[in-house]
Amino acid sequence: MDSILELSGLSKVYPGGLKALDDVDLTIRKGEIFALLGPNGAGKTTLIGAVCGLVRPTSGTIRAFGHDMAGDWRKARSRIGLVPQELSTDMFEPVHRAVSYSRGLFGLAPDRERIEEILRSLSLWDKRDERIMALSGGMKRRVLIAKALAHEPDLLFLDEPTAGVDVELRKGMWAIIDEMRERGVTIILTTHYIEEAEMMADRVGIINRGKLLMVDEKEAMMKRLGRTEAHITLAKPLVGLPPEIGRFPVELEQGGTSLCYRGGDGTGLGKSEVADLTKALIAAGIDYTGIDTRESSLEEIFVSLLGEGEGAA
Ligand SMILES: Nc1ncnc2c1ncn2[C@@H]1O[C@H](COP(=O)(O)OP(=O)(O)OP(=O)(O)O)[C@@H](O)[C@H]1O
Ligand SMILES: [Mg+2]
Incomplete structure (x- = not known):
């Protein structure tokens, strides 16, 4: 152009x-x-x-x-x-x-x-x-x-x-x-x-x-800089992460009643990974009642980028 x-x-x-x-x-x-x-x-x-x-x-x-x-x-x-x-x-x-x-x-x-x-x-x-x-x-x-x-x-x-x-x-x-x-x-x-x-x-x-x-x-x-965050509400609380989902970047939260996924950094593939995660959950017999997925906004990218700049200065 x-x-x-x-x-x-x-x-x-x-x-x-x-x-x-x-x-x-x-x-x-x-x-x-x-x-x-x-x-x-x-x-x-x-x-x-x-x-x-x-x-x-x-x-x-x-x-x-x-x-x-x-x-x-x-x-x-x-x-x-x-x-x-x-x-x-x-x-x-x-x-x-x-x-x-x-x-x-x-x-x-x-x-x-x-x-x-x-x-x-x-x-x-x-x-x-x-x-x-x-x-x-x-x-x-x-x-x-x-x-x-x-x-x-x-x-x-x-x-x-x-x-x-x-x-x-x-x-x-x-x-x-x-x-x-x-x-x-x-x-x-x-x-x-x-x-x-x-x-x-x-x-x-x-x-x-x-x-x-x-x-x-x-x-x-x-x-490139965004990431995906998904909160998955579980039907029954878990005490630990089952091995079937060990390969995903997830943590238990809210006393094991919810799973939090944070990933897709720099790939834009977070959403499809969340889809894979839900399949893995079903395969492992873990029921969930809701998923709340969000992509990071330009604002979050901006704030984190400036934050890095501060650190380097
Ligand atoms: N005429 C001037 N003389 C001396 N310093 C100046 C002058 N104009 C701006 N500055 C300084 O230069 C820097 C950049 O200012 P500038 O106005 O370009 O920032 P900005 O990104 O537009 O900020 P804002 O979002 O507040 O509008 C600031 O530290 C400001 O104090
Ligand atoms: Mg200005």
Whole structure:
């Protein structure tokens, strides 16, 4: 697949010596949704700022749409949209004007219909004449999104687009992101809601202390790092593990009334092993009354990965 953005050896040391980005290599493919995950202070906003020309990298290169951002940034910049994490917009402006202006700023002809469509899709049409300062926090965030959409970017950064936004609105936001994907927009988002990345992203990158620890297809990452846990409720308690199931990664729990399986690490085969386990139980004459199986979520993978990082540091 074509790449749209290439970061190579990207580092940022802020005055004072803090290394916010540490030798980051990353290629973003055209049309994908890429989720950048990491704890507070990991370097996500710095990375986005570097691509958008708001943060000057200490070393490394950024190429967007084939242009080197150090020299040629103007050509690429007009194709990049940013919904910043911090609310900083023309607070005294009415919504409609701020959004239209954003379009003009990037050299596009006015398009009333397109602006109306954007405002309606973000439920901002009724608020179009209100001053931004008079809106609630969640609505201000929607205005930022409307502004970013108004200039029809090919590459869109969403820095915590759903932080502080209620559930309804968050769902609306996901629908908008989906729609943009359909239009072929490449999207890089950061989020603290890992379920959001789990739902939306094609690929996931995990960053901590300025280092990109891992980049992978979401499915592959979950398969590689995920595990399966199954709790099997037994019809009669067991005092010990019967030899017939000795080969499975199981333990007795709850006073022998339940069997706990934990396995499938890195293979994605946990579920089929649980199926084999239940067959072995039946063959051994051990009855059970229920099975509760779950796969680990991206969140658990993320937490354990960062935990390992802490240990190594
Ligand atoms: N202008 C600045 N000057 C000095 N240090 C900065 C500056 N901006 C950010 N930092 C530091 O760089 C590190 C990375 O910050 P950054 O904002 O990129 O993190 P983040 O991953 O976006 O975090 P969050 O999830 O809280 O938004 C932090 O330690 C932060 O304090
Ligand atoms: Mg940030």
